[in-house]
Amino acid sequence: EYGAASELDPASLIWEDERHYRVHTRAYTDQAVFDAEMERIFARVWVFVGHDSEIPNPGDYKTAYIGTQPVIVTRADDGAVHVLVNRCVHRGAVIAREARGTVRDFTCPYHGWVFALDGKLLAVSERNDSGGYAPDFDVPEGLHRVPRVDSYRGLIFACLDPDAVDLDTYLGRAKKTIDRKFGRSPVGRIAVRGKPFVMRYQGNWKFQVENIVDAYHFLHTHKGFVALQAKYGETTGDYGAHKGGSAKAMRQVRFKGSSWALRHGHAQLENSGTANPDELLSGPHREYYEALRDIHGPDEFPFVVGRMSGTIFPNLGLIHQQIRTWRPIAPDVTEVTIYLYDLVDAPKEFNDGWMRSQERFYGPAGHGMADDVDIFARNQQGLAGSAVEWLLLERGLQTDEKLANGDTKGLPASEAPQRALWQAWKQLMAQR
Ligand code: FES
Ligand code: FE
Missing domain, CATH: 2.102.10.10 (Rieske [2Fe-2S] iron-sulphur domain)
Structure with a gap:
């Protein structure tokens, strides 16, 4: 039994070897863990x-x-x-x-x-x-x-620790995620649109961190949405740049790129598979896409226009055309805030199209957000008992490629992004 946060040994909450990566239930449920997270993570990092x-x-x-x-x-x-x-x-x-x-x-x-x-x-x-x-x-x-x-590129960060590393170092390769997301604007800038959408869920904050970069859950958690899209063929935005209308088209929603576990707990799903650059260059927003290709060059272009999501640890998510942030309230209560944004100088119908696409998936009238927060609450409910201690985060462990700079590149639906979070978590929690 853990008592005060100061007695906590975070290393005992992660079980890691060549073949295993497991997280203890208490990392999501314990008040002492939560208190330590506030002191050792949120008060220490950007x-x-x-x-x-x-x-x-x-x-x-x-x-x-x-x-x-x-x-x-x-x-x-x-x-x-x-x-x-x-x-x-x-x-x-x-x-x-x-x-x-x-x-x-x-x-x-x-x-x-x-x-x-x-x-x-x-x-x-x-x-x-x-x-x-x-x-x-x-x-x-x-x-x-x-x-x-x-x-960084208009995103404002603050850090309570005067001795922390500078923001540039902290973000590291995650800057690339931001560059690519905001690089969809011909002038490289975004503008938040209107007021944010705020909601709470009955679950731990780390479920949201993990889920933004969880390519594995999409076809399962959101199968109702996937079925609807397949039936009515409205595959737009991040969920298929192709003209859909069939189950086959929706299967293309499967991620084809790579997953990344970056230093400092940041993570990214990078995919140039769904948005077919040639199709975009001959589609309705041709001039806009041509301009982007000229700005970024032909090699980088597919990544800029491809579907991508990322987390900047501990509380920023970039997904779809939105900035998402979340705040821990209690071990089992989290508040999520979603800011939709416009790509400055992108065609108006293009920005409007993304808004409509997000309305179908997020917000009070959307399918996806409701699916996800229901799962977060189920997770928390499942963790309430003490009969079973460990959770498995081992998908992709054998195929992940560790790079010299400390980043890890995984197959599309590896749980490498989730392990990135836990690696940073473990390191920070070990510092008193
Ligand atoms: Fe602020 Fe009294 S004036 S608490
Ligand atoms: Fe989801």
């Missing part, structure tokens, strides 16, 4: 907090979380982005509660202290009134600033 296009102008802000820690991401008057701990220095009230907004400054709703966009304390309300503060009252500087803030 965490995704937002995209530039959400806060384009001075005064714009958005709220986010670093693990269970609420933060505010602001754009100050000089254009600089700050990530502030969303907690009043007086008695701790959350300062900003809206998902997004525009302000001149922040007034705490509890006793009215006022803070600037960079967190500086501007005013202590009723400071000199009777019963107020002594003249030598030690005025706090302001909201706590998250010490490290950096961005």
